Amino acid sequence: MTILLDVITTAAILFVVAAGLLAIFGVLKIINFAHGAWLTVGGYCAVATTGMGLNPWLALPVAFVVGSALGGITEVLVVRPLYRRPLDAILATWGLGIVVGQLITLWFGRDVQFTPNLLSGTINVFGLDYSFYRLFMVLAALVVGLGFAVLLEGTRLGLSARAVIMNETLARALGIDTAKVRLTTFMIGTGLTALAGVLLTPLTSVDPDMGLAWLIGAFMLVMVAGSSFGALAVACLVFGGAQTLVSTFVSPVLGGITVAVLCALVLRISPKGFARA
Amino acid sequence: MPESRLPNIRVWLLGALVVASLFMIAFGPAFLDRFALNVLSRSMIYAMLAVTVDLLWGYAGVLTFGQAAFFGIGAYATAMVLTHLGSSPELMLLAFVLAILVPLVLGVVVGWLSFGYGATPLYATVISLVLPIVVTQVAFSGGQWTGSSSGLVGYATLPLSLAGYFRLTGICLLAVAAAAWIFVRSDAGKVLVAIRDNEARCAYLGLNASRIKIALTAVLAGVTGLAGFLFANASGVVAPENTGFVFGTELVIWTALGGRGTILGPVLGTIGIDYLSASLSGQLPFLWKLIVGALFVAMIILLPNGLAGLVGKILPRSKGSRGEGGPLRQAQVMQAPQDVVDKPPLLTIHDLGKSYGSLNVLQGINLTVQPGELVSLVGPNGAGKTTLMRCLSDGTESISGSVSVRGANIAGLAPDAIVALGVGRKFQVASVFDSLTVAECLRMARAARYRPSLVHSSQELDLPSAAVEILKLTALDGMLDRPVSALSHGLKQSLELTMVVALEPQLILLDEPTAGLTKTERMTIGTILKKLTGELGLAAILVEHDLDFVREISSRIVVLHQGQLVLDGTVQDVVNSELVKAIYSGGAHD
Numbered sequence: 001m002t003i004l005l006d007v008i009t010t011a012a013i014l015f016v017v018a019a020g021l022l023a024i025f026g027v028l029k030i031i032n033f034a035h036g037a038w039l040t041v042g043g044y045c046a047v048a049t050t051g052m053g054l055n056p057w058l059a060l061p062v063a064f065v066v067g068s069a070l071g072g073i074t075e076v077l078v079v080r081p082l083y084r085r086p087l088d089a090i091l092a093t094w095g096l097g098i099v100v101g102q103l104i105t106l107w108f109g110r111d112v113q114f115t116p117n118l119l120s121g122t123i124n125v126f127g128l129d130y131s132f133y134r135l136f137m138v139l140a141a142l143v144v145g146l147g148f149a150v151l152l153e154g155t156r157l158g159l160s161a162r163a164v165i166m167n168e169t170l171a172r173a174l175g176i177d178t179a180k181v182r183l184t185t186f187m188i189g190t191g192l193t194a195l196a197g198v199l200l201t202p203l204t205s206v207d208p209d210m211g212l213a214w215l216i217g218a219f220m221l222v223m224v225a226g227s228s229f230g231a232l233a234v235a236c237l238v239f240g241g242a243q244t245l246v247s248t249f250v251s252p253v254l255g256g257i258t259v260a261v262l263c264a265l266v267l268r269i270s271p272k273g274f275a276r277a
Numbered sequence: 278m279p280e281s282r283l284p285n286i287r288v289w290l291l292g293a294l295v296v297a298s299l300f301m302i303a304f305g306p307a308f309l310d311r312f313a314l315n316v317l318s319r320s321m322i323y324a325m326l327a328v329t330v331d332l333l334w335g336y337a338g339v340l341t342f343g344q345a346a347f348f349g350i351g352a353y354a355t356a357m358v359l360t361h362l363g364s365s366p367e368l369m370l371l372a373f374v375l376a377i378l379v380p381l382v383l384g385v386v387v388g389w390l391s392f393g394y395g396a397t398p399l400y401a402t403v404i405s406l407v408l409p410i411v412v413t414q415v416a417f418s419g420g421q422w423t424g425s426s427s428g429l430v431g432y433a434t435l436p437l438s439l440a441g442y443f444r445l446t447g448i449c450l451l452a453v454a455a456a457a458w459i460f461v462r463s464d465a466g467k468v469l470v471a472i473r474d475n476e477a478r479c480a481y482l483g484l485n486a487s488r489i490k491i492a493l494t495a496v497l498a499g500v501t502g503l504a505g506f507l508f509a510n511a512s513g514v515v516a517p518e519n520t521g522f523v524f525g526t527e528l529v530i531w532t533a534l535g536g537r538g539t540i541l542g543p544v545l546g547t548i549g550i551d552y553l554s555a556s557l558s559g560q561l562p563f564l565w566k567l568i569v570g571a572l573f574v575a576m577i578i579l580l581p582n583g584l585a586g587l588v589g590k591i592l593p594r595s596k597g598s599r600g601e602g603g604p605l606r607q608a609q610v611m612q613a614p615q616d617v618v619d620k621p622p623l624l625t626i627h628d629l630g631k632s633y634g635s636l637n638v639l640q641g642i643n644l645t646v647q648p649g650e651l652v653s654l655v656g657p658n659g660a661g662k663t664t665l666m667r668c669l670s671d672g673t674e675s676i677s678g679s680v681s682v683r684g685a686n687i688a689g690l691a692p693d694a695i696v697a698l699g700v701g702r703k704f705q706v707a708s709v710f711d712s713l714t715v716a717e718c719l720r721m722a723r724a725a726r727y728r729p730s731l732v733h734s735s736q737e738l739d740l741p742s743a744a745v746e747i748l749k750l751t752a753l754d755g756m757l758d759r760p761v762s763a764l765s766h767g768l769k770q771s772l773e774l775t776m777v778v779a780l781e782p783q784l785i786l787l788d789e790p791t792a793g794l795t796k797t798e799r800m801t802i803g804t805i806l807k808k809l810t811g812e813l814g815l816a817a818i819l820v821e822h823d824l825d826f827v828r829e830i831s832s833r834i835v836v837l838h839q840g841q842l843v844l845d846g847t848v849q850d851v852v853n854s855e856l857v858k859a860i861y862s863g864g865a866h867d
Contacts, residue, residue: 078578091530096570
């Protein structure tokens with residue numbers, strides 16, 4: 001029973017972490033390797049907010065605003081010149097990640113920081129005591145997933161974004177301002193990633209490299225999911241589940257590479273991954 | 278070669294550099310302090326890695342982070358042998374062999390995963406990310422075998438002094454860099470650039486790009502393993518960081534800053550940055566990393582070819598370094614035999630069908646083509662002409678029915694294998710290699726037939742006489758050392774046709790070879806085609822919209838309409854056919 005809850009909550013955490021990367025990859029077809037850095041930025045937003053004696057929950061909106069603002073600057077200065085050079089975009093965003101990481105180190109120092117728990121204690125589910133916060137992450141994942149569904153299906157921006165995903169040339173010819181769609185998507189993606197960074201703080205310690213550990217997993221999940229949030233949810237459940245099982249029954253070290261290895265195998269057999277699902 | 282040329286600045290600089298590095302290797306230990314010797318030995322090992330990253334990324338166009346993994350495996354193999362087995366000369370030799378062999382074998386596997394059938398271009402990068410992570414985790418979980426997180430330390434190494442290691446790594450780096458320098462200038466080295474430019478064209482020139490990239494990955498993994506062996510000995514410690522993904526990205530950063538697509542750039546970039554990092558990390562550790570990161574971002578955006586690219590623009594380009602057109606030579610070529618009476622037909626299409634889901638693009642096509650025929654394939658847009666051409670030149674397309682070339686069924690054969698059967702294909706949009714010169718493009722067309730040299734850069738150009746004739750007709754013979762990117766649209770089309778003819782095919786497939794050409798260019802192409810089929814006994818299938826052109830050159834016309842072959846006859850039959858008039862005026866629908 002605990003295993004089942006572990007699987008679901010692990011999948012939820014992976015989903016929240018990878019959602020911002022997927023949004024950017026889906027619309028811009030750019031792999032944002034600064035993803036880890038935006039998670040770290042989010043983590044330090046939590047540190048800064050609580051450091052000023054404010055309510056820890058306030059870190060969520062703060063991180064979203066900070067992340068989107070930084071994302072906006074990044075899109076204009078770094079990503080925009082590289083749309084035609086996707087491999088170079090991977091490298092440039094990775095370099096940006098280094099810069100962001102070093103700036104954080106210069107500001108906050110290298111030491112590990114701790115933040116107060118957003119939600120503490122356990123809750124009784126089906127006769128089991130389970131971490132309340134991990135269950136809360138499931139709710140967070142649902143909110144993020146549904147939020148994107150509403151955004152894509154129900155708004156004008158979503159319609160434009162879907163048009164850009166399907167056929168960017170045609171979308172531009174039809175008078176959609178694709179540059180604006182890209183900028184907005186990038187800002188939402190980075191904002192969301194920073195927000196995910198705040199949500200991670202109770203689960204991991206905050207240090208300048210905290211995002212790096214999540215980068216490759218999120219990247220592989222997004223490769224498998226293509227540009228679909230549904231496929232990402234499936235991928236998170238399948239591979240997050242596999243990771244939990246391997247960590248529990250085989251070895252935690254092998255568990256750490258389960259997602260990456262399985263995703264690589266899936267992509268080898270079916271280059272489109274779960275995108276058709 | 279013209280004699281009186283100004284002394285070539287590049288050659289002089291290069292010579293001076295080699296002399297200077299030899300001097301440094303020999304006398305460096307006399308005036309460098311311990312710190313500098315130590316750091317430079319390490320930097321030079323890293324520079325070897327940068328050269329391998331550069332060959333893969335800068336030349337072959339494969340962005341890789343995986344060299345760190347091969348390096349770590351080489352280093353761990355060495356350290357594990359020396360720690361657990363001992364360090365007698367025989368065991369040292371064993372460590373040396375294993376450090377190269379294990380990465381080499383793994384390189385074959387990784388290469389197959391990255392470039393084997395069905396892999397997408399981005400997939401190689403994906404694998405190169407996963408590999409170092411897997412190797413690192415294995416190192417972490419290896420217990421006492423790998424020393425887990427603290428790594429292996431305290432084993433006996435090669436009995437060399439600090440100066441000895443400095444000289445050893447210096448000589449190895451010089452050897453690796455020189456080998457790479459010679460290789461990228463050789464005929465075989467140009468194949469890498471051709472694959473980076475246009476992998477599809479390579480396949481249709483009969484080159485197996487996957488196999489070439491797998492071989493490159495494996496060999497470079499071996500070289501990387503050698504660097505790992507040196508590192509394990511010189512540093513005396515091997516830790517999981519040496520094999521990690523972050524180290525893999527650092528290699529790419531050094532290569533990018535130095536200048537991808539050059540050999541000297543990454544070598545100097547790596548030594549410079551790693552040495553500066555070691556010197557400055559004491560005073561301003563985070564700031565230095567910040568500066569390197571910011572420089573890297575700026576460089577990728579503004580100067581994708583790195584510092585070496587900038588220097589390359591300033592220095593005058595030496596003629597010799599690009600491989601000149603050189604004298605044209607007509608190769609002794611067996612022409613297709615003229616007596617073809619009792620031979621099987623060149624091409625037999627039996628009941629060919631092709632569908633995408635429920636949409637039938639082609640159905641029930643039967644056609645045979647004999648040597649010497651010039652068959653024109655006409656029909657309105659969407660009739661399935663280009664699809665038919667694709668089914669004839671790529672056996673991996675899923676079709677019903679069968680296609681045989683000279684009696685051999687092509688089902689399942691990749692394009693390069695079909696080229697070997699004697700089929701050449703010219704694409705609708707000129708498909709050539711933009712980074713090469715005209716002569717290099719033409720050599721590429723001969724590379725599948727005559728294995729290109731790994732060290733030598735040809736000055737001659739051996740072509741079959743038909744290809745030479747096309748060059749003369751189109752005046753391309755005077756532009757052999759011109760870069761392809763500077764050619765006009767018409768000349769690119771002619772060049773591609775020459776490349777296809779240089780394959781010495783027996784059957785040529787041409788998809789709208791005259792699209793966008795001037796009247797004169799069209800007539801030239803027409804003359805060439807008539808000559809190839811009429812005099813040399815080749816067969817050609819031509820997709821064409823210009824009916825006047827078709828009427829003038831064809832020996833036979835086939836009409837395709839809505840995926841079916843509706844008419845197959847002589848020029849007279851087809852031109853006078855009511856059906857054809859109806860189809861072209863849009864009237865005929867089943």
